[in-house]
Amino acid sequence: MPITPATATHSSSNGTTDEILLELVDEKGVTIGTAEKLAAHQPPGQLHRAFSVFLFDERGRLLLQQRALGKYHSPGVWSNTCCGHPYPGEAPFAAAARRTYEELGVSPSLLAEAGTVRYNHPDPASGLVEQEYNHLFVGLVQARPAPDSAEVGATAYVTPAELAERHARDTFSSWFMTVLDAARPAVRELTGPSTGW
Numbered sequence: 001m002p003i004t005p006a007t008a009t010h011s012s013s014n015g016t017t018d019e020i021l022l023e024l025v026d027e028k029g030v031t032i033g034t035a036e037k038l039a040a041h042q043p044p045g046q047l048h049r050a051f052s053v054f055l056f057d058e059r060g061r062l063l064l065q066q067r068a069l070g071k072y073h074s075p076g077v078w079s080n081t082c083c084g085h086p087y088p089g090e091a092p093f094a095a096a097a098r099r100t101y102e103e104l105g106v107s108p109s110l111l112a113e114a115g116t117v118r119y120n121h122p123d124p125a126s127g128l129v130e131q132e133y134n135h136l137f138v139g140l141v142q143a144r145p146a147p148d149s150a151e152v153g154a155t156a157y158v159t160p161a162e163l164a165e166r167h168a169r170d171t172f173s174s175w176f177m178t179v180l181d182a183a184r185p186a187v188r189e190l191t192g193p194s195t196g197w
Contacts, residue, residue: 022048023088025133029116034088038128041073045120045129051096052134052179053082054187055108055141060195061157063141064166065104067173068153073128076153078166079173080180081141083134092135104155105146111139114186121174130175136183138190160196 020037024046031049040046055063063081067074082103086095093113101107114136121130145155158166167177180187187197 020085021088022085025049027118027133029133031088037085038072041128041130043122043127043129045131047118047131047133048085049092050085050130050132050134051083051092051099051137052080052175052183053096053100053108053111053137053139054114054180054183055081055100055106055139056187056191057141057157059157060191060197061159062163062197063104063145064156064158064163065147065152066154066156068149068151070150073126074123074173077171077173078156079176083173083175083179093137096135096137103148103151105148106141106143108139109142110190111137112186112190114138114183117179117182119175119178121178123174132175134175134179134182136179136186138183138186140190 021034022037022040023031024033024035025048026032035046035048040048057063064078065081066078067076069075082100084095084099086092097107097111116133116135118133119130123130147155184197191197
């Protein structure tokens, strides 16, 4: 994992990763404390801050990622470009840009806020629960992805029609349609009416 100012305080000098803390929030998104990442996802789940990124190429195609098989939560499923959790005190925008680079090796050429959505999605396969107050971001990507294989199994650019076909055929993250539907107004504004989003 690249060491950035945000990750430097979360990695020890011997290369091991310290306990990852998430920011717990109330129903209005106000910070009320912290919890260890895995503990926050144990049923029934603790409401915590998260982010979801949707990046598009110059043709208006959405960049999807397939989560790596080694991930403990929702391994091998397809999902939006990038999603994750800000560190406590880290701005969601900064976290979104950081994780997009760490996971996919690209920095968005444009990244804009696209609202928030609150959801509760159990993951039957792992038994974990996503209780999230999710900050949404849309943007453009011009560089070719260079994914971190520990995080990302595969990537694909899709049109709305191709996404519908893939969604009917492949397994997607439990939260994917919730965050995509919530981000659609910003996606349409970014990509224009001709792309069909």
